[in-house]
Amino acid sequence: MTLTVNETSNASGGDGTSQPLTDQEQEWVDQFMDETTLFLGPDPAIMRSHQITSRSAYEEECIAKGIDPIQIDRIRKRLAGALDEGYEMCEAMGAAPGAKWGDLTTAIYTAEGDVTYLSCHGVIAFSAILHHPIRYIMKYWKDEPTVGINPGDGFIHNDARYGNVHNTDQSMITPIMRDGQIIAWVAATIHEGENGACEPGGMPSGSETPFDDGLRMSPFKIVEKGELRRDLLTFLQHSVRDPKLQLADLKVKIGAVQRIQERVDSIIDEVGIETFVAALRVTVEDVEQEVKRRISELPDGTVTFNQFMDSTLKENILIKFACKVTVKGENMTVDLRGTGPEILNRAINSPLCSVKSMMMQAILAFWWPDLPRCTSAMSPIDIVSDEHTWADAGYDAPMGQSLQASFRGFSALQTAFAKMQFSNPEKFSNVLAPWFNQINTFLWGGLTQHGDQVGNLCADLNGMGGGAKAFRDGEDAVSPLFCAMADTAEQEVMEEEVPFMQLVSKRIVRDNQGFGKNSGGMGYEMIVAAEGTPMWGFMTVTSGSKFSSVTGMFGGYGCSTNPLAMVKGINIYDIIRKDSSQFDLSMERIMNDRPYEGGKYTTAHMGLQFDVAKDGELYMIAQGSGGGYGDVLERDPESVAKDLELGRISAHVATTIYGVVWDPETFVVDEEATRQLRHDARQARLSRGKPYKEFLESYVQAEPPKDLLYYGSWGDDTDELTATHFTSSGPERVKATVDKLPLIMIPDRREVKIEKLEERIRELETKHNEVVQRRA
């Protein structure tokens, strides 16, 4: 059951007729509810809003004293410096692997919680979402006698339901106070990894209830007047697999925000409180005004982009992420209706706030990266969404891998913008194909060679392929969509701390390319194997093994799909020790040649729940590529020959996709033969392509294929969602608006498999006239 604050109901008579309360009665009800609130859950009024607040009386007063734009700019730059300093402290001292690679951020907020400025590095989304917990603290804890807010206090928070990207990130939120009044907030957030979830590493693909998602910290005070509370710290350490990490990074974040506060103190000493407060507020307002102007420069119209995600991370399904972006004058609306329903026993659901935070990532990093890093950039944009969809999940939905939905929010805006901005002469970012959008990396956990219990992940999530640009190829493994400056780290350094090696690290997978006139940046493969530990395991937490995660742009193609490959029942280290020539590893060679006798070679989708890894067993994955841009037949033939020579693409791709003819000895392009091959390819298109209306008649179906577990609107012209729910007599497809859909719970895949095997046994028994007596 979900309990939220401020829920009241009108008294009603026995006949069901509503009888309005008198003012006095309403006051008594309100007082009763205030005094007897059972539980302060996430507040819908806070959680549904991403708009900036209106000016407070004090801000009005400060601004009325006069604004000097030069001084405001100087304050802003000094704040940026202070935030960068805090960022670098976290990066240098942070214990979490994520901190070492830049998966963190620092920011400063107005008294009401609007983000004024983010550090120039780091994850925009982390800070772009903290106005929710700050507003919660202000609304519920500021005047609460048992809590209160004092100088030197610090609040911790991680639960996405109260405003966070996902539960693996932890924030330290501290007030800046003068004369007993809160004038601003400073916060630091780090992707900590381990959080006590049902699987190590903090991002469980296997969570089936919200209680599997790990620590559920609503915002609470853990630092009182500068002192870290040992009792609460102990509780947190007791709740996670890595108590050292929990302590170390709490101290790191406290240190960083204290340093930022020192820098803020010196700014205030210099310019005065009122000018400082005015600078924060004016920045927020200026960015909002500038964004309205920029929207008004875009062409009016609607761009629609649908995505289809192919996995619950336990089984393959198809679930839609629908998005229509409409611009009219200075207004922009992002409409997510048509998106599939939440699945109440799978980890892929996301709260809307997390989806919005990733949209903020697209806006500040991919649309208008020149703006001051202030999240009022999204304030003028209306977002329309149905609650209880997987991108706007309710309180009772598990969210362990909320990135699955929130990253789609990023891709929706990043992809649509190429069309929205193409004809606009005023551009602040390049015309770009889709960025890769999955964190194809290994999560891991268990006991290290030093006897420590740990759970975290490899830095390869940061090696996403960049989308092709309109004028050049995308960059290979360049950066994650959520952090332009993140690092893919030195795996050798990690190997000092964890009992596994990346036997293959960062080797480009041939043909794993988003093909186009300009190709998408390519992804690389990773092969890992553990050794020398009593207990170790790996996980993977992504989708895109049956349906490409990203598309192309303007005629280009999207990325390949990505498998997980494993060889169990061998010890690769023993094999290499005996014969070093066997240290010639690639996923393609190992899986296709099966060189290790006795090994069990399998592939799977990329949702691997914690899998115990015996010494030397191989786990293999690859990062994905960015989308390609433009018609493949327009790609410079010399670039094709170069890719071919470097082994980035196969001869088959060079011929069948790119239509290039070359000398196999010298890789010199045969221009005339290429021209002819491409001419023939265009003619083939003209003969096989059908006129649109004729095509629709033969292609479009009234509903999804019968055996496909499909969730979401089928087509874009319907308010109804198609879904399969599971009744006692089996799966049943339904079509209804989201409020009328039954709850969607997917049966345990092992039970489904057992049922199929039992059915097969019965078939064989019948076939062979075997009579077996079984008791129920």
Place this chain on the structure above:
Amino acid sequence: MRIPMTEYLIIDLDTERWTCKVCDHDLGDARGNYKEGTLVYDRDPRDIHQSILDPEKYEFTFAPDPTFCRILEFYCPGCGTQLETEYVPPGHPPTVDMLWDIDSLREKWTERGTDPASVINYGPGEEAVADFSPALGSYNSLSASAPHSHS
């Protein structure tokens, strides 16, 4: 006035028609869906994203599953340029990906008073140069031959 709306699609504000940037082929009413003027092909995704792991041995191979995913390829009927692709589940209606307010577009460009061919580029940076002049210029001559030659 002709406005490049994507890499290969132009809106002619005078005739209110979509046209192909490469060959000037008419693709339909600019107030509607340009896809209606295209040729479409239902592509098996394995043709494009080919298996790297042996599909005889494995279910997951780097190639999309054609029972989950199809690639719709939209071609210009005039020159065969691949104007757009779309990844969809089998049988899912193609998306109407762009609908523009033509009156507003005209108003904005009239207000700007600039030549789209000279002011539209691919964004910041020295490399981000877009040359739409040949395609936009061809409007005046309405040459029957394609203004762009294919390599």
